[in-house]
Amino acid sequence: MTNDPMKGGIDNAIEIKSLRKEFRVYRRTYNSLKTHAIAAAISSVKRDKHNTHYDLRVALADVSLTVPRGQAIAIIGRNGSGKSTLLSILARIYLPTSGEAIVHGRLIALLELGAGFDGDLTGNQNLVFNAAILGLTQDQIKDRYDEICTFAGLDQATMNLPVRMYSSGMQLRLGFAIATHLDTDVILVDEGLAVGDEAFQEKCFRKMEQFKAEGRTIVIVSHELDHIERLAERVVWLDKGVIKMDGDVPTVLKAYREALMSD
Amino acid sequence: MPSIVIRPPGPKVDNFAEFREFWRYKHLLRVLVERGIRIRYKNSVLGVAWSMVTPILSVIVYSILITAILHTGSSNTSAYIFAATLPWNFFSFAVLDSSAAILQQLGLLKKIYFPREIPVISNVLQNFVQFLISMFVFVVYRWGLTTVVHGWPGWPPYQVIYLPIVITIMVLFTTGFAFFISALNVFYEDVKFVVSLLLTLGFYFVPVLYPAEKIQYSARLTPSMQTIAYHAYLLNPVAWVSQAFRQMLFGVYNMAPVGSPPQMTAPFDVRIMCIDGFESVLMCYIGYAFFNRMKRKFTERP
Numbered sequence: 230m231t232n233d234p235m236k237g238g239i240d241n242a243i244e245i246k247s248l249r250k251e252f253r254v255y256r257r258t259y260n261s262l263k264t265h266a267i268a269a270a271i272s273s274v275k276r277d278k279h280n281t282h283y284d285l286r287v288a289l290a291d292v293s294l295t296v297p298r299g300q301a302i303a304i305i306g307r308n309g310s311g312k313s314t315l316l317s318i319l320a321r322i323y324l325p326t327s328g329e330a331i332v333h334g335r336l337i338a339l340l341e342l343g344a345g346f347d348g349d350l351t352g353n354q355n356l357v358f359n360a361a362i363l364g365l366t367q368d369q370i371k372d373r374y375d376e377i378c379t380f381a382g383l384d385q386a387t388m389n390l391p392v393r394m395y396s397s398g399m400q401l402r403l404g405f406a407i408a409t410h411l412d413t414d415v416i417l418v419d420e421g422l423a424v425g426d427e428a429f430q431e432k433c434f435r436k437m438e439q440f441k442a443e444g445r446t447i448v449i450v451s452h453e454l455d456h457i458e459r460l461a462e463r464v465v466w467l468d469k470g471v472i473k474m475d476g477d478v479p480t481v482l483k484a485y486r487e488a489l490m491s492d
Numbered sequence: 493m494p495s496i497v498i499r500p501p502g503p504k505v506d507n508f509a510e511f512r513e514f515w516r517y518k519h520l521l522r523v524l525v526e527r528g529i530r531i532r533y534k535n536s537v538l539g540v541a542w543s544m545v546t547p548i549l550s551v552i553v554y555s556i557l558i559t560a561i562l563h564t565g566s567s568n569t570s571a572y573i574f575a576a577t578l579p580w581n582f583f584s585f586a587v588l589d590s591s592a593a594i595l596q597q598l599g600l601l602k603k604i605y606f607p608r609e610i611p612v613i614s615n616v617l618q619n620f621v622q623f624l625i626s627m628f629v630f631v632v633y634r635w636g637l638t639t640v641v642h643g644w645p646g647w648p649p650y651q652v653i654y655l656p657i658v659i660t661i662m663v664l665f666t667t668g669f670a671f672f673i674s675a676l677n678v679f680y681e682d683v684k685f686v687v688s689l690l691l692t693l694g695f696y697f698v699p700v701l702y703p704a705e706k707i708q709y710s711a712r713l714t715p716s717m718q719t720i721a722y723h724a725y726l727l728n729p730v731a732w733v734s735q736a737f738r739q740m741l742f743g744v745y746n747m748a749p750v751g752s753p754p755q756m757t758a759p760f761d762v763r764i765m766c767i768d769g770f771e772s773v774l775m776c777y778i779g780y781a782f783f784n785r786m787k788r789k790f791t792e793r794p
Contacts, residue, residue, distance in 0.1 A: 255794040262682040283794075318498060321605035322791050330498040344603040347527070349534045354527065361523040362604055414493070 241333060242415050242446035243296040243319065248328035250314050250470075253283040288314040290470040291328065298333075298414075299444040301437075303451065303461035303478075305485055310467040312450045316340065316417050319448070334414025334446075337363060341419075343404025348393030352383060352403060355392050359407050373410045381406035402429060409436050415446045420453075434459065454482055505784045507777070514607040524614040529621060543622045544629050547577055554701060571634045571645075575741050576700045576734040578626055579662050583669075583730050584691045586619040590670035591677045591684035594790060598678075601791055608787040609780075612674045616667050634741070649743035651760035658736045658765070665729045665772035668779030675786035678793055697731060703747055704735040709755050729768040729775075736760060 268282045289311045296302050304312045317323050319330060320338030345362055346355045356377065360370045378388060381402040392400060418437075437460055440447060451457055457464060457478065464481040466474040474481050533540055554577075555570035590612055594601075597611040638645050677683040707713075708722040726732045739760040748755040 252792065253794065262680050265680065317602075321496070321498060322602055324788050325498065325500050327500050332496045332498070334493050334495075336496065338604065341603045345600045347531060350527065350530065354530065358523050358527050361520045362600070362606055366519050367522075 240298055241295050242298045242300070243294070243333075243448070244331045245292060245294040245315075246329045247291040247293050248289055248315070248318065248330055249287070249291050249326045250289040250311075250318060250323065251285045251287050251326045254286045255283045287470050289318075289325075292467075292470070292472055294465065294472065294475075296446060296448065298446055299441075300463060301441050301447040301449070301461050302463045302465060303449045303457040304465050304467060305451070305454070305457065305481075306467035306473075309469075311470040312467050313340075313419060315467070316419055316448070316450055319417055332415055335364070335412060336415040336417065337408065337411050337413040338417040339408050339419065340417070342408060343400050346392050346400060346404070349391055351391055352388035352395070356388070356403065356407060359404065360411075363407065363411055365411060369412075377403075377406045377410050380409070398426065398429065405429075405433060405436075409440075413445065415448070416440060417448045417450075419450045454486070458482065501788045505781065507781050507784055510607075510609075510784050511780075514609045514613075517607050517610060520606055521610055521614055521617070524610060525617045525621070528614055528618045532618070540625065543625050547574070547581060547626045548629065551577060558701070571630075571638065572703075572738060572742060573700060574630055574633065575737045576698070578623065578630060579733045579737055580695070580698050580700055580730065581626065582619055582623040582662065583666050583733075584695070585622065586616050586666045587669050587673055587687060588684075588691060589615050589619060590674045591687050593670070593674045594678050595681075598790065598793065608790055609671075609783070612670050612783070613667065615674075616663070616670050619666075620663060648741045649739075649760070651743075652740045654736070654760065654762075654765065655740055657769070658733055658740065661729060661765070661769045661772045662733045664776040665733075668772070668775035668777070671776075671779035671783040675783045678786070678790055694730070697725070697728065698734050699731060699738075700734060703738070703757055704731065705747070705755065705757050708758075723764075726764055727767065727771070729772050732764055732768045736765070 271282070292311070292315065304315065306312050314323065316338065317340070318325050319332060319336065320340060322338075322340075343355070343359060345359060347358075350358070356374070357370055360373075360377075361367075365373070378384070381399075383399065383403060387395075387399070392403075395403070434456075437447060441460070447460070449457065449461060461478055464474075464476065464478050464485075465472055466481050466485050474484055529540075533542060551570055551574045554573045558573070559569050593611045593615045594608065601608065634645060673683060673687055677687075704722070704725065707725055708718050710718060710721070713721055726735065735758075739758070742757075744757050744759050746754045746756055
């Protein structure tokens, strides 16, 4: 997790080399001293080093993937295939078990819109916090403030109200407006487009298409195959932590749909 | 163009690299501190005034206890107690809050990356703002209100120039402690109960209700034991900082009742400041190093 001088090709936005992630699945939750003590006692009685109190679940099994700059790539797969884990590792939420991933450029992960909104604070206060947590400085927030409010369709009076008084649609619009006014070269989106009404979804699509036109790299994880057909130019199909297929949109989606049908 | 290399956690942690990474997010720290203070007093009529109510009320109660019931105090007992509660309250509230600091933000830490130090340090700084408010109340009480009621209480001794250093020692020690507690409490939720128990008992090991020098005059100890016990007691930076606040703000005076042999309070001791300052730097570094090791697993908490 350090900044490293240029490594690899500048033409690639993301380089993933045999990335592996194992999670420990505990047989019970170990959040207190008592349960830790019991577990230690049991393992000392059993005197068996291989008998651990957790199982290893492989979420990603040595995945390698290179995403060229400016590509819009979609990741699909059944629940538990490792899509979200991959995104979370790129977003630096989890550290990998082995392997390496390099991201060239500033990366924003939209795993949740309006993350960290506090209902009791006003729209303005939440905007400042959310934008700061996504990496904007005070001056940048000031500069983009009007643009963000306009995009979200919220007037000054509304921005001064506590967010708990907003409708869920208004909260989403504010979250999305902030997320799309950041300086970013690589955007990770986790199901972020499947929210809001038709008109708002259309607005989101247009924003994503604008990002594509600007040459930014987009990684989308979604179950909405229609969205993928519209936005992506490449699809990676993950299955049980390995890449089952990687190619152009019609080919992979066709195979994926057939696999879904045959189950 | 910046590049980020994501690698598995290695056996070694570069604490200075981790700190530089944290420092890149200092603007977020400021926003989080402001937000924390806002949320703390949201929807309350008195607002920030609440942060003054607790110290003022506790000082009133202690003063009544000591002057009216125990009959041991002098005329400035209330201010004398007030001065020592300033660092103690900062330490105890900051440590108590820090046990929840990471767990409270865990949902957010699972959605957006930002340095894990931010919630802990923001929590210490929020309490530091409270400390500054209490400090202001103290100054108004000691040199404003007292002057009006009893007359000018006199300037503090020249050692008051050490105040910034003593406050730095207090903040460093508290931050190191907070790093330990916040990291441990993610995996062992008993920690917060242990901490509140230790703080309740620890209050009696800090010179708030009594002058630290009383240990030196304890009739139950031999003279050599008196000196050893007194210095061992002051090796605890929290106890020493509380005493130092009194020494810097009041100077030396006789705490013996009229008619008995004089018992002088000790003057500010720069050598003890150096020792406790060193301890605090060490505490802060070890706490941070421990935190850096633990923080990699926060989001994978079972």
